[in-house]
Amino acid sequence: MSLPHAILTALLEKPSSGLELTRRFDRSIGYFWSATHQQIYRELGRLEADGLIRALPAEQPARGQKKSYEVLPAGRAELARWTAASQDPKPQRDALLLRLRAAAVVGTAGLQSDLRRHLELHGKQLAEYRAIEERDFPPGEDAPHKRLQHLVLRAGIDLETFWTQWLTHALAEFEALGDDTLA
Amino acid sequence: MSLPHAILTALLEKPSSGLELTRRFDRSIGYFWSATHQQIYRELGRLEADGLIRALPAEQPARGQKKSYEVLPAGRAELARWTAASQDPKPQRDALLLRLRAAAVVGTAGLQSDLRRHLELHGKQLAEYRAIEERDFPPGEDAPHKRLQHLVLRAGIDLETFWTQWLTHALAEFEALGDDTLA
DNA sequence: GCGCTCATGTAATGAGTTACATGATTGA
DNA sequence: TCAATCATGTAACTCATTACATGAGCGC
Numbered sequence A, B: 001m002s003l004p005h006a007i008l009t010a011l012l013e014k015p016s017s018g019l020e021l022t023r024r025f026d027r028s029i030g031y032f033w034s035a036t037h038q039q040i041y042r043e044l045g046r047l048e049a050d051g052l053i054r055a056l057p058a059e060q061p062a063r064g065q066k067k068s069y070e071v072l073p074a075g076r077a078e079l080a081r082w083t084a085a086s087q088d089p090k091p092q093r094d095a096l097l098l099r100l101r102a103a104a105v106v107g108t109a110g111l112q113s114d115l116r117r118h119l120e121l122h123g124k125q126l127a128e129y130r131a132i133e134e135r136d137f138p139p140g141e142d143a144p145h146k147r148l149q150h151l152v153l154r155a156g157i158d159l160e161t162f163w164t165q166w167l168t169h170a171l172a173e174f175e176a177l178g179d180d181t182l183a
Numbered sequence C: 001g002c003g004c005t006c007a008t009g010t011a012a013t014g015a016g017t018t019a020c021a022t023g024a025t026t027g028a
Numbered sequence D: 001t002c003a004a005t006c007a008t009g010t011a012a013c014t015c016a017t018t019a020c021a022t023g024a025g026c027g028c
Helices: A003-013 A018-026 A037-049 A073-084 A095-106 A111-136 A144-177 B003-013 B018-026 B037-049 B073-084 B095-106 B111-136 B144-177
Strands: A053-055 A068-071 B053-055 B068-071
Touching (some): A003 A037, A003 B095, A037 A053, A073 B111, A095 A111, A111 A144, A144 B144, B003 B073, B037 B053, B068 B073, B095 B111
Antiparallel strands (some): B053 B068
């Protein structure tokens, strides 16, 4: 039940059309809550039906025509309620760790190259986060909403840092073990 | 498409019934791939229909009767294929970070106590992982499958360490901001 | 027999993914 | 006018979650 709230947040930051939202999910918001345009359109329809958002007038609502939405007071209230509500952390799901555990049983053949690929991807993501940090969060900033946003970015940076370090360590272990242990 | 492979791995480690698998998912395997008993029974049915596992004879297969499964050669082959196949990392999804971003817009009221709760939960998980490490991975161990298992556990420990550190940092920021900024 | 736990399931719903469809706009 | 791109959607399917159902065995 988080996608509608992700959309409400995005629309509060700036009223947008479905495609604009999709692009923003591909960038900043999608860093910790991804969504496809199909999900977004479906959810926009529901949110409008529930009276939490409304289409901005001005544009005619026809297929192929841009249609922008803004958040209504009921939507803001629902987002505030959800933000404050206690929620349990979702149990982890990580396919790569699962594959490592499987490899302990059926052999490590083929895994090493994918570990390298993941290391590269996480390294890129880390670099991207760091660039955003340098651009958007100069030292000495202290507006509350800025500090909260920085906190979120920090989590992204630290997570990617963890992955690059762990993958580097894992690859070193693989070097020591050889490429097809237990096969 | 990871649940069937998680089950194959678990069954290769030790043939089990549905409920035994459920318990093992609650413990070790579920640390990075959780599943409920309903998912597990459904998936066991599919895996059996696909000829990747089979029910051990000996026990009669009636409702309320224990039914154990073992992996067939085709199942082991499928697991090896999946382990070696290249897979993209799944985009992150974290509701807590989303809530922080929402809080930057609608206010931080109520969030602080949930951050504390999460910190406590992650602290407990970290302690549990460390206990497992001490119990199952004494220094100087070097059997390949042991080293792979240790690598996976290390990822869990480092991830929980990241969360406890980040949450501690976040709470310090909240102290500095006051409990209901921007409300 | 009654309540409890063990063990295996079914049903309904919701969330996410993949593939495809359709109209509008723009530039060659 | 044709192709490409922008923009909004539908449909079908898989995966996950929640709630409930059913039978077996055991202790009292």
